Amino acid sequence: MEINKKEVIKVKKFRITWCGTIPTQCEICGGEIKDEFTDGRTKVGFWANMCPSCHKEFGVGLGVGKGQKYSIRKIKGGGTEWIKVKKTH
Numbered sequence: 001m002e003i004n005k006k007e008v009i010k011v012k013k014f015r016i017t018w019c020g021t022i023p024t025q026c027e028i029c030g031g032e033i034k035d036e037f038t039d040g041r042t043k044v045g046f047w048a049n050m051c052p053s054c055h056k057e058f059g060v061g062l063g064v065g066k067g068q069k070y071s072i073r074k075i076k077g078g079g080t081e082w083i084k085v086k087k088t089h
């Protein structure tokens with residue numbers, strides 16, 4: 001997966017993007033991360049990159065100190081970018 005740097009800079013002006021290593025696997029169930037993941041705190045206390053279903057089951061929610069949800073979107077030039085999703089629940 002390649003990211004077009006010019007496009008990333010443009011996007012950053014108005015969106016918060018994921019800057020770390022893009023996870024390919026859920027750290028809880030090992031399932032493939034496809035179009036969204038949550039970097040969040042689990043009920044046990046540690047943080048993990050989780051798939052949506054694991055976040056539902058083991059996460060403590062979304063927001064500061066709880067978790068941030070990221071969703072993939074396509075950008076011009078054929079790359080993809082992870083965009084932070086606003087709290088939805």
Ligand SMILES: [Zn+2]
Nearest residue numbers: 026029051054
């Ligand atoms: Zn999972």
